[in-house]
Structure formats: C-alpha cells, structure tokens
Amino acid sequence: MTFKVxxxxxxxVGTGTVExxxxxxxxxxxxxxxxLYRVGVRSLDKLRKVDIPPERITTDLEAIVTDPxxxxxVEVIGGLEPACSLILKAIAHGKHVVTANKAAIARFGAEIFxxxxxxxxxxxxEAAVAGGIPVIEPLKQSLCVNxxxxxxxxxxxxxxxILTRMQAEGGDFDDILADAQRLGYAEADxxxxxxxxxxxxxxxxxxxxxxxxxxxxxxxxxEGIRQISATDIAYADKLGFVIKLLAIAKRxxxxxxDTPHQLQxxxxxxxxxxSHPLASVNDVYNAILIEGSPIGQVMFFGPGAGAGPTxxxxxxxxxxxAAILKVERGVSTQANGKPLxxxxxxxxxxxxxxxxxISELTTRFYARFxxxxxxxxxxxLGTCFGEHNVSLESVVQMNSQNNLAExxxxxxxxxxxxxxxxLDEIRNLPSFDSIPSVLRVVQ
Amino acid sequence: MTFKVxxxxxxxVGTGTVExxxxxxxxxxxxxxxxLYRVGVRSLDKLRKVDIPPERITTDLEAIVTDPxxxxxVEVIGGLEPACSLILKAIAHGKHVVTANKAAIARFGAEIFxxxxxxxxxxxxEAAVAGGIPVIEPLKQSLCVNxxxxxxxxxxxxxxxILTRMQAEGGDFDDILADAQRLGYAEADxxxxxxxxxxxxxxxxxxxxxxxxxxxxxxxxxEGIRQISATDIAYADKLGFVIKLLAIAKRxxxxxxDTPHQLQxxxxxxxxxxSHPLASVNDVYNAILIEGSPIGQVMFFGPGAGAGPTxxxxxxxxxxxAAILKVERGVSTQANGKPLxxxxxxxxxxxxxxxxxISELTTRFYARFxxxxxxxxxxxLGTCFGEHNVSLESVVQMNSQNNLAExxxxxxxxxxxxxxxxLDEIRNLPSFDSIPSVLRVVQ
Numbered sequence: 001m002t003f004k005v006x007x008x009x010x011x012x013v014g015t016g017t018v019e020x021x022x023x024x025x026x027x028x029x030x031x032x033x034x035x036l037y038r039v040g041v042r043s044l045d046k047l048r049k050v051d052i053p054p055e056r057i058t059t060d061l062e063a064i065v066t067d068p069x070x071x072x073x074v075e076v077i078g079g080l081e082p083a084c085s086l087i088l089k090a091i092a093h094g095k096h097v098v099t100a101n102k103a104a105i106a107r108f109g110a111e112i113f114x115x116x117x118x119x120x121x122x123x124x125x126e127a128a129v130a131g132g133i134p135v136i137e138p139l140k141q142s143l144c145v146n147x148x149x150x151x152x153x154x155x156x157x158x159x160x161x162i163l164t165r166m167q168a169e170g171g172d173f174d175d176i177l178a179d180a181q182r183l184g185y186a187e188a189d190x191x192x193x194x195x196x197x198x199x200x201x202x203x204x205x206x207x208x209x210x211x212x213x214x215x216x217x218x219x220x221x222x223e224g225i226r227q228i229s230a231t232d233i234a235y236a237d238k239l240g241f242v243i244k245l246l247a248i249a250k251r252x253x254x255x256x257x258d259t260p261h262q263l264q265x266x267x268x269x270x271x272x273x274x275s276h277p278l279a280s281v282n283d284v285y286n287a288i289l290i291e292g293s294p295i296g297q298v299m300f301f302g303p304g305a306g307a308g309p310t311x312x313x314x315x316x317x318x319x320x321x322a323a324i325l326k327v328e329r330g331v332s333t334q335a336n337g338k339p340l341x342x343x344x345x346x347x348x349x350x351x352x353x354x355x356x357x358i359s360e361l362t363t364r365f366y367a368r369f370x371x372x373x374x375x376x377x378x379x380x381l382g383t384c385f386g387e388h389n390v391s392l393e394s395v396v397q398m399n400s401q402n403n404l405a406e407x408x409x410x411x412x413x414x415x416x417x418x419x420x421x422x423l424d425e426i427r428n429l430p431s432f433d434s435i436p437s438v439l440r441v442v443q
Numbered sequence: 444m445t446f447k448v449x450x451x452x453x454x455x456v457g458t459g460t461v462e463x464x465x466x467x468x469x470x471x472x473x474x475x476x477x478x479l480y481r482v483g484v485r486s487l488d489k490l491r492k493v494d495i496p497p498e499r500i501t502t503d504l505e506a507i508v509t510d511p512x513x514x515x516x517v518e519v520i521g522g523l524e525p526a527c528s529l530i531l532k533a534i535a536h537g538k539h540v541v542t543a544n545k546a547a548i549a550r551f552g553a554e555i556f557x558x559x560x561x562x563x564x565x566x567x568x569e570a571a572v573a574g575g576i577p578v579i580e581p582l583k584q585s586l587c588v589n590x591x592x593x594x595x596x597x598x599x600x601x602x603x604x605i606l607t608r609m610q611a612e613g614g615d616f617d618d619i620l621a622d623a624q625r626l627g628y629a630e631a632d633x634x635x636x637x638x639x640x641x642x643x644x645x646x647x648x649x650x651x652x653x654x655x656x657x658x659x660x661x662x663x664x665x666e667g668i669r670q671i672s673a674t675d676i677a678y679a680d681k682l683g684f685v686i687k688l689l690a691i692a693k694r695x696x697x698x699x700x701d702t703p704h705q706l707q708x709x710x711x712x713x714x715x716x717x718s719h720p721l722a723s724v725n726d727v728y729n730a731i732l733i734e735g736s737p738i739g740q741v742m743f744f745g746p747g748a749g750a751g752p753t754x755x756x757x758x759x760x761x762x763x764x765a766a767i768l769k770v771e772r773g774v775s776t777q778a779n780g781k782p783l784x785x786x787x788x789x790x791x792x793x794x795x796x797x798x799x800x801i802s803e804l805t806t807r808f809y810a811r812f813x814x815x816x817x818x819x820x821x822x823x824l825g826t827c828f829g830e831h832n833v834s835l836e837s838v839v840q841m842n843s844q845n846n847l848a849e850x851x852x853x854x855x856x857x858x859x860x861x862x863x864x865x866l867d868e869i870r871n872l873p874s875f876d877s878i879p880s881v882l883r884v885v886q
Contacts, residue, residue, distance in 0.1 A: 020588050028587040113790040122788055132738045134585030141787050142577030144471040145463050145758040213796035221801040232880050235851050252799050262797045271809050271884040280723055294751025295575045299744040308737025315588040344584050347556040353656035354705045356695045358664040366714050408678050437675050441714040
C-alpha cells in the first residue's frame with residue numbers, strides 16, 4: 001500500500017521532514033509505504049539541502065491540496081496565510097492534515113477542527129507544541145482516562161535560553177537578548193517569544209486538549225520577560241527560586257458546580273522553587289508537567305524546536321495517519337474478513353536481537369582499591385592498567401589509616417574485558433589488599 | 444456502542460482500574476462506552492474497596508477469557524502463572540488483551556505476540572513499564588520514525604528510593620533497606636528489586652520496542668545495588684556524581700555492517716554526573732531517557748508504580764483498543780460509507796471553556812519595593828496588605844543605599860485582585876518610591 005504525501009513548505013522543518021522520508025533504514029518499516037508525491041514551495045530557484053525530482057516540486061500549492069491522488073497534506077509553511085486557507089481547502093478535499101502551525105491552530109482551531117470533523121479527516125499537530133517532545137499524543141491517548149488538573153510548561157526555548165543565561169551570568173535582559181540574537185537563538189524581531197505570545201499559542205492548544213474544550217486565545221493572560229532584571233533573578237536565587245516563563249492551564253479550584261469547566265490559562269514569568277521538576281529545565285529545552293487523577297505528576301522533557309526534532313513529530317503524525325488508513329483499507333480488502341492490525345500498535349517483529357557480551361562493552365569505570373600505604377603504589381596501578389590498554393582519567397587517594405590507603409580510580413572509555421583483566425592482575429599484586437567496589441560511569 | 448471488559452485480578456491495580464471505570468466524569472467520554480462485564484478473583488470472600496455487583500464476580504477465570512461476549516481481557520494478576528496461560532487462551536479466543544505483567548511479557552513475549560499476530564488481536568502493555576508514565580505508546584507512535592540509539596531508564600522505584608536515601612542520609616544499604624521494608628517501599632523479599640531483576644524485565648521490553656527485535660532475557664546483563672556502600676556514594680558525590688541503578692539498552696556503537704542489530708542491554712548501578720537529566724530523578728520516581736535521530740534526547744518522568752498511575756496506563760490501553768474497535772465497527776455500519784474517526788485522535792469538542800479573569804487567580808506573589816529607609820516602613824507595608832486580605836509569608840530588606848531601602852515580599856496564596864488593590868494603595872504612600880517588579884510564584 002502506498003500513501004501519498006503532499007508537502008507544503010520546504011523551509012527548516014520541511015527539509016527535516018524530507019530527510020526522514022528519504023532515509024527510512026532502521027526506522028519504522030511503514031515509512032517505506034509513504035511516497036513524497038508533491039512538494040509545494042514559494043520559489044523554484046532556491047538552493048535546497050535535499051534532492052527532490054524536479055517534476056515533484058511546484059509553486060502551485062493549491063494544486064497539491066486539491067490533487068485527488070494526495071492522501072495526507074503536510075503544512076509546514078507556518079504563519080496564518082496562506083497556511084490556514086490551504087489547510088481548510090485540503091480538508092474540504094478530504095485530505096488528512098499534519099501541521100506544525102501553532103499560530104494557525106491556536107487562532108483558527110475551531111474552524112479547522114469543525115471542518116475536519118465534517119469531512120471525516122484527521123488534523124494532527126504534535127509538532128505545533130514543544131517540537132519533538134511527545135505531548136499532544138500522550139494527552140490524547142496515553143493519559144486519556146485521567147481527569148487533568150493542570151498543565152504547566154516551559155514551552156518557549158528562546159526565553160528559557162535567555163533566563164538560563166541571566167541566571168548563570170547575572171547579566172541583564174537586553175544584553176543577553178542581543179547576544180542571543182547574534183547567536184541565532186532569538187529572532188531579529190523577538191516579540192512573539194519574549195512577550196510570551198508564542199507560549200500563549202501553545203498553552204491554548206494544550207489546554208484545549210487537556211480540558212476538552214475550545215479556548216479563546218484573547219482570554220489567555222500573557223506577560224513576557226522583558227521586565228525581568230538581574231536583581232530579581234539574584235533575589236529569587238537567594239530565596240531558593242529560579243525564574244522561568246511558565247505557561248499554565250489549570251482547572252480553576254474555585255470553580256463551582258455550575259462552572260465545572262472554568263479554567264485559568266496564563267503565561268507569565270514565575271518564581272519556581274529549585275526543587276521543582278521544571279526548575280532544572282535549562283537553555284533551549286522545553287518541558288511539560290501534567291498533573292491529573294489518578295496519574296499524579298508526569299513530565300515530558302526534550303528539545304522544543306529545531307529541524308530534526310520538529311520533523312520527528314511531523315513524520316510520526318504522518319505515520320500515525322498512514323497506520324489508520326492501512327487498517328481502514330485493509331478491512332475492505334482482506335480476503336478473510338479479519339481486520340488488519342494497526343502496524344504501529346502491533347508487535348510483529350520476529351527476529352532476535354544480538355546482544356553483545358558485557359566483556360565487549362566500552363565504558364568508563366569507577367573503582368576503589370585498598371592498598372598498602374607506601375610510595376609507588378599508584379605507579380604500580382597505573383602501569384598495570386596501561387599494560388591492559390586501560391587509560392585513566394583520574395587517580396585520587398581518598399583516605400589513609402592503619403597503613404592502608406584508599407585509592408579511587410576513574411577510567412576513560414575502556415573495553416570491559418581489558419579492565420577486568422587488569423583488575424585480576426592488580427588483585428594479586430602483593431601491595432594490594434582488596435577492591436571493595438567497581439562501578440560503571442554513564443557515557 | 445459498548446465494549447465489554449473482562450478483568451482478571453482485583454488487587455491494587457485491578458481495584459484502581461475499577462475505580463476509574465466507575466467514575467467517568469471529566470475523563471474521556473469514550474470511557475462511558477466500556478462495560479465492566481466480568482471480574483475474576485481468587486476468592487469471593489475478600490473485603491473489597493470497590494462495589495461490584497456480585498453476579499459479575501467469579502473465581503472461574505477461564506470462563507472470562509473464553510466468554511464470547513468479552514471484547515477486551517485485562518490481566519492484572521501478575522506473576523507467570525496462571526497469568527500467561529490466561530493471556531494465551533484469551534488471545535486464542537480472539538480477545539484483545541491489556542496487561543501490566545512485565546515478568547510475563549519479558550519472558551513469554553515471543554509466544555504472546557506471535558499468537559496475537561495470528562489471531563489479529565492487540566496486546567497492549569503500557570502499565571508493564573514505569574507505571575503510569577507514557578513510554579510504550581510514545582515509542583510505538585510519537586517517536587516511531589526515529590532511529591533509536593539508546594534507552595536509559597530509572598525503572599525501579601524501590602532501588603531509586605533506597606539510593607536516594609543513602610545519598611541524602613549517608614546511611615548504609617542494609618539499614619535503609621530495612622527501613623524501606625518497614626515503610627512499605629520494599630517487599631519482604633526484596634530480591635527482584637534490589638538485584639535488578641525487575642529492571643531487567645523492563646529494559647528487555649523497552650529494548651524490544653525501541654530496536655524492533657526480540658530480546659532473550661537471559662542475555663540481559665544484570666547487577667543489583669546490594670554492594671553499594673555509603674563510602675562509594677560519598678566519593679561519587681565528591682567527584683560530581685550520584686549513583687543510580689540504570690537500565691540501559693543501546694545500539695552497539697562497535698556493531699559492524701554484518702551485525703547492525705547488535706545491542707547492549709544491561710542493568711547496573713552507575714555513576715551519573717550531577718548535571719545529567721537522570722541525576723535529579725529521586726525517591727520512587729521513574730524516568731526514561733530516549734536518544735535517537737533526529738529527535739535528540741527526550742525524557743519521560745513520573746510515578747513508576749502505585750495503584751492510580753498503573754491503573755491510568757491500564758485503562759488508557761483499554762480505551763485505545765476501544766477506539767480502534769469503534770472505527771472498525773463503524774466502517775461497516777456507517778450508512779454513508781465514510782469511516783468513523785478514531786475518537787481519541789479526532790478533536791470533536793464544540794463548547795468553549797470559561798476562562799477566569801486574572802484578577803480571580805489565587806497565587807503567591809513576589810514583589811520588590813523601593814522605599815525610604817526609616818523605621819516603620821515594613822509595618823506600613825504589612826498593614827496595607829493586611830487591610831486587603833493579603834497574608835505575607837516573608838518580608839526581607841535586601842539592600843539599602845542613598846536613604847532608599849529595597850524590600851522583597853513573598854505572599855501566601857492570595858487573590859490577585861486583592862493583591863493588586865493593595866499595591867495601588869502602597870504605590871501612593873508617601874514613603875514608597877517605586878515597585879520595580881511583581882512576579883507570581885508557582886503553586
């Protein structure tokens with residue numbers, strides 16, 4: 001079975017999407033049933049990072065969304081127009097849609113989802129919030145039986161990067177913004193990020209999913225980080241807090257029986273206790289904390305932007321639709337009348353993985369030795385490790401009493417087999433008493 | 444449409460499952476189409492936390508898995524037998540299966556999934572790894588187009604609790620294990636947990652999904668935490684590490700072209716740099732870090748056990764199957780021939796949420812004041828806040844120069860409207876110069 005994809009836009013995310021589609025090895029096998037059927041761009045002359053047969057590229061984006069051959073339209077143009085009109089036209093033509101467009105969904109979600117419902121098509125948008133971090137699908141599926149109380153997120157990488165640097169360097173907002181712009185972490189016009197508007201789009205989308213109702217974006221309270229000073233960051237630090245731009249959607253605890261769906265939805269800089277799970281989410285990383293009953297707290301953490309992570313979400317959405325289409329089409333075509341299983345949910349692999357023996361592992365080690373306390377012991381240790389090709393990162397004498405010294409060694413990456421052979425030899429050296437512990441260090 | 448659930452086991456997780464099924468308000472509406480049709484228990488005499496009509500309870504578990512009325516069998520008995528035989532018999536009778544049984548899947552996954560594939564039924568197992576944290580479904584769906592490089596997890600709550608306490612208190616393993624047993628965090632026979640066997644089951648399941656191949660559990664290298672001493676924890680701390688029991692599955696970087704699927708799969712205590720995302724996962728919490736291309740790193744964090752979180756995963760799996768069945772049955776019954784949309788993936792809500800105005804928010808505040816530096820200023824501040832029903836947690840004078848003092852206030856939970864009214868009044872007090880910043884504190 002082949003599923004034909006019409007891609008609108010070949011910018012950063014579009015290019016990342018094509019890169020995955022063109023390199024299916026060691027990814028889900030269903031990927032090989034996708035065909036990159038048409039790619040719509042603004043200009044044919046631009047130099048591209050990816051090779052696409054010229055006959056598949058067009059500047060006529062309308063022709064893609066109306067093409068009867070196309071199964072799934074992928075909108076990664078961004079912005080409101082022509083993206084919204086193209087999404088709506090694709091839906092009207094019975095296409096399933098995958099989009100990364102938070103602005104379009106936050107503003108025109110009502111129109112888009114009503115049209116999709118009527119046309120009987122899916123509109124998936126994992127990439128619209130927190131880039132590659134799975135959060136939309138977990139809210140829809142893995143957490144679907146929970147009564148959600150709150151969704152709290154660090155969902156804007158630019159502001160988190162700025163606040164992290166202000167915290168680390170004690171610098172002022174304007175200086176660090178300027179530097180972030182120079183380094184490409186903030187845009188020339190940083191308004192959407194630093195004034196919290198991007199985060200407001202995202203929390204509106206998350207709130208709508210978490211609380212199963214529509215959200216008027218104009219009702220989302222929004223405060224940015226321009227007014228945060230180095231002084232406040234320093235005082236917050238002294239009091240045990242870091243300052244983060246949080247996007248919060250919460251079932252209002254004051255809501256009455258008459259207004260069970262009353263929510264608070266807001267974006268503002270917030271003092272977060274250092275022990276809070278969101279406090280250690282730094283730099284451009286994003287994280288979303290979901291609280292509900294009976295789940296308690298779960299947090300999703302990862303890269304909130306970037307071509308690769310965002311494309312991961314886009315293509316996974318495409319594959320989710322392809323899996324559903326495969327089942328649907330399979331129902332009518334299977335001769336035995338038995339429904340096909342969803343290829344993403346079924347476990348159909350048959351072969352066994354080969355597992356390398358632990359002696360072949362390459363890792364760093366920590367080991368503690370009890371030795372006689374006299375000069376030259378560390379030298380002996382080093383020589384013995386060296387003979388077995390074990391290179392040391394550090395050797396520290398920690399303690400010494402009753403003529404016994406305690407020595408802690410950390411190695412570089414070494415082959416476990418070599419390291420064990422060295423230990424066997426060291427164990428038999430006359431000056432060595434015992435090796436109370438050997439532990440691996442994470443790579 | 445109704446989907447009939449046959450529940451095997453009414454222990455902690457089974458009870459949690461019934462509690463969700465019996466209380467569908469504010470959860471996904473599809474929940475109301477599930478019917479708790481039969482509940483299989485070992486003894487009818489036991490006192491139960493949940494009310495189930497007696498005619499639905501039986502000790503004849505075989506009768507449930509062979510009942511032609513049952514659509515979905517939920518196995519939460521645990522252990523290998525009779526669980527495995529019941530799962531296989533349910534599959535043979537065309538039932539879809541939801542299980543929380545990591546031991547059964549890690550040991551007999553091959554038989555179970557082969558049978559399921561032949562019978563055309565799903566076997567879902569989100570609850571088998573990391574309790575309520577969505578990780579199986581994200582691996583299968585949201586991250587399905589990634590080439591996974593590594594899965595690294597803290598997947599055993601008991602050992603993480605013990606190691607966290609050893610780190611915090613400097614205590615020895617045996618003492619803290621005994622205390623954990625007394626408090627119910629460790630079982631009377633702690634072998635499966637402290638020797639890493641439970642973690643090995645879980646990483647075998649995760650590896651199988653991440654690398655799309657079967658795993659022989661006997662080939663998973665496994666080392667527990669019994670030999671970890673307070674000394675090692677202290678030395679690791681000094682060197683910038685914490686010690687965690689990690690479960691690791693990794694594509695072997697040494698793998699050749701002939702062995703592209705060679706993996707390392709292992710469980711052992713590991714030194715983790717304090718800056719590593721897994722280092723701050725403490726107590727009974729679990730976390731799974733997934734690395735792949737193009738996603739980079741994503742981490743899932745949450746409660747790895749407990750009745751509520753585990754039941755959340757069990758019932759979400761049930762609902763995922765119900766959603767698929769609804770689509771399948773809808774295909775043949777819809778008069779217009781148009782496929783029904785998966786009710787979990789479609790956005791069908793129509794109403795708007797009510798969003799409370801920000802003045803109605805109840806939150807803690809941080810505010811910084813510049814005032815004249817003379818005795819009584821703090822008193823004035825306190826009085827004014829008091830008159831507006833704003834209760835203060837702390838008032839600290841941070842700084843004082845040129846006759847101006849800098850005062851930082853943190854409030855208790857207060858109504859934002861009241862707090863703003865107090866600020867308006869304070870702004871007009873003769874001794875107050877300015878209020879350079881007002882920030883909210885996370886609840």
